[in-house]
Amino acid sequence: MRLFRRRKPAAVVPYEPRHAGWAQPAAPPEPAGVRLGFADGTEVELAVTHPSAVALRTVADVIARELG
Numbered sequence: 220m221r222l223f224r225r226r227k228p229a230a231v232v233p234y235e236p237r238h239a240g241w242a243q244p245a246a247p248p249e250p251a252g253v254r255l256g257f258a259d260g261t262e263v264e265l266a267v268t269h270p271s272a273v274a275l276r277t278v279a280d281v282i283a284r285e286l287g
Contacts, residue, residue, distance in 0.1 A: 252267050252272060253269070253275050
């Protein structure tokens with residue numbers, strides 16, 4: 220009586236990527252306007268070039284760098 224059986228080694232299948240362009244660098248995102256939401260449910264979107272939008276985006280980038 221044999222307690223252990225030897226298994227045949229599994230055949231090695233070479234790796235083939237599914238997508239040809241998966242290693243291409245992503246395009247940088249286009250700058251979007253800043254959307255401000257308020258407690259009453261209203262929203263206001265500031266244009267990309269609005270000085271407040273530029274300042275808010277800069278602050279968000281600094282916070283993201285500090286946390287990341």
